[in-house]
Amino acid sequence: MNITTRLVAFLFLCFIADLTPAFAQTDTLTPEQARADIAFLKRKLDLLHPGMGYYTPRPRMEQLYDSLYNRLTAPTPYLAFYHTVSPLVAAVKDGHTNMSHRRNFIGKQTRYIPFFIRAVGDQYYISHNVSPDTSLHRGFELLTINGRPVGELHRELMEADRSGSDGDNLTGRRQWSLVQFADYYAAWYGSADSIAITYHAKGDSATRQAKIGCISLQRFRGMMQRRYPNEIDRRPNLSVRIVDSLTRTAVLRVSSFMNTGKRGPFQWxxxxxxxxxxxxxxxxxxxxxxxxxxxxxxxxxTNSANLLRYWMPKPFTMMEREEMTPAARTELVTRWNPISALHFSWQYKRNQSGGFASRSVRWRYRPRRHLAFRGNLYFLMNGASFSATTTVLAKTLDAGMGTYIGEASGSAYWGDFAGHFKTVTLPNSRIQVRIPLKKLIHAVTPDRANGFTVEPDFTVTRSYEDLLTNRDYVLDYTLRLIREGVVARQPIRTRPLQASR
Structure with missing residues (x-):
């Protein structure tokens, strides 16, 4: 490259830098940048989110925003600004609304706490150790991390990120923040080369101390494969396993309602x-x-509806209503795709509030005839049973069917905010926030709810023995119910569907 070419390239880069100063990933934001970012986020939430004011009243949201905005009077480090924005997102109390770091903040260089942690009552234990220190065993009680009680850290992470949990429901937040404790910790406190811990060894009341090196995600996964090869859940989605031939009991594992592969359109x-x-x-x-x-x-x-078709006794609809704000149209109709406007008009119509409602929401699904299941249904669920999973649970409960075991689901019985999403990027910090665009209201009878979420008929919690043996304690409890002939709701006996004329 000659001197002229180098000079032209340098001037071009300077020109681009002058045009786009907001895209630089600096570690500190000026007060003007920080205030611009939080104002941008508040404006996007007000315009796009169909649930603003639903769980937290709008006056409270405005008060919170003002207090966060007004405190941004000095240069703010990136991570501190992330902590400042978090309460505004968390106050929406919507499990589908979540915040993530700017690109490359979390990456290959990130180091994670090398444990899986599980709770038994109010105490926290190491369940899987992937650290270089092999003297730390399953069942050791973890007391503090870097001088702070683990329970205190857990509660802080639960409040900071409400992903996967709607309203004031605790089960989803508790489940996700504990199962993914290492991820939550790194996202909130940043990457660390090592941590100092205190703990109790099994059967020993003496408090011990250790300094543990943190590891990369790749090493974390590799150590899990080597140390716990038989404890990694490799069951395929929608797999069937006969677990008791005497009672003719099988387990159907439904781990996701996403498509099982890339082959074939329309969820085939x-x-x-x-x-x-x-x-x-x-x-x-x-x-x-x-x-x-x-x-x-x-x-x-649609996939959750297709599962319901195998046991629902009569034709059913999934949603009572699907609604969007007026501004949501601009996110679904784009200039570069002229068909999008026609498609939007075909799918949605104006509602009384000036927003949009789905035209096809009352689509009726017909139950299966030849492969319909008419036996006893038992549902294993926890706080991470969220979104379309709660839809299946709510529809089944509304039909008066099923026995529910475990803990309350993460979503509300009435519905949630989901469907379509818009990820907005704050212009200076580059923090990303995912905003749902639809309010989905389940076609269920409110009086048939057994709680804000779908609540279990039988609540099951982990014991210390369950932790030590890595036992599937919810399934074990369910199999005991089946052997004793316990059902919360009897199967509905119906005549075979007649072919429509």
Whole structure:
């Protein structure tokens, strides 16, 4: 490259830098940049989110915003600004609204706490150790991390990130923040080369201390594979396993409502697997079906409807209403795609509030006839049973069917905010916030709810023995119910559907 070419390239880069100063990923924001970012986020939330004011009253949201905005009077380090913005996002109390770091803040260089931590009551224990220190065993009680009680850290992370939990429901926040404790910790406090811990060894009341090196995600996964190869859940989505031939009981694992692969449009791959699973249940004459939806964060609503078709007794709709704000149209109709405007008009119409409502919300799904399951249904669920998973649970409960075991689901019985999403990037910090564009209201009868979420008929919690043996304690409890013939709701006996004329 000659001197002239170098000079032209240098001037061009300077020109671009002058035009786009906001895109520089600096570690400190000026008061003007920080205030511009939080104002930008508040404006986007007010315009796009269909649930502003639903869980937290608008006056309270305005008061919170003012207090956060007014405190930004000095240069603010990036991570401190992330902490400042978080309460505004958390106050929406919507599990589909979440915040993530700017690009490359979390990456290959990030170092994570090298443990999986599980709670038994109010105490926290190491369940899986992937650190270089092999003297730390399962069942050791973890007391503090860097001088702070683990319970205190857990509560702070639960409040900081409400992903996967709606309203004031605690089960989703507790589940996600503990299962992904290392991820939450790194996102909130940043990467660390090491941590100082105090702990109790099993059967020993003496408080011990250790300094533990933190590890990369790649090393974390590799150590899990080497140390705990038999404890990694490798069950495919929609897989069937006979667990008790005497009571003719099977477990159907439903880990996601996303498509099972890239082959085939319109969720065909998911439906093929679903059909194969229920054919297997019929061929093996299964009478008690345990549907394991623990940790299922949701997915495509159509897939959840197709699962319901295998046991719902009569034609059903999934949603009572689907609504969007007026500004949501600009996110779904784009200039570069002239068909998008026509498609939007075909799918949505103006509602009384000036926003938009779905035209096809009352679509009716017909139950399956040949492979329909008419035995006892048992649902395993926890706080991470969210979104489309809660839709399945709510619709089944509304139909008066099923026995629910575990803990309350993460989403509300009435519905949630989901459907379409817009990820906005704050112009200076480059923090990203995902905003749902639809309010989805389940087609259920409010009086049939058993709580704000779908609540369990039988609440099951982990014991210390469960922790030590890595036992599937929710399934074990369910199998005991089946052997004793316990059901919360009897299957609905219906006549076979007649072909429509």
């Amino acid at each position: 791959a998911f439906n093929r697997r679903l059909k194969r699973a229920f054919r297997q249940l019929r061929d093996q004459d299964v009478q008690n079906l345990v549907i394991d939806m623990q940790g299922n964060g949701g997915g495509v609503v």
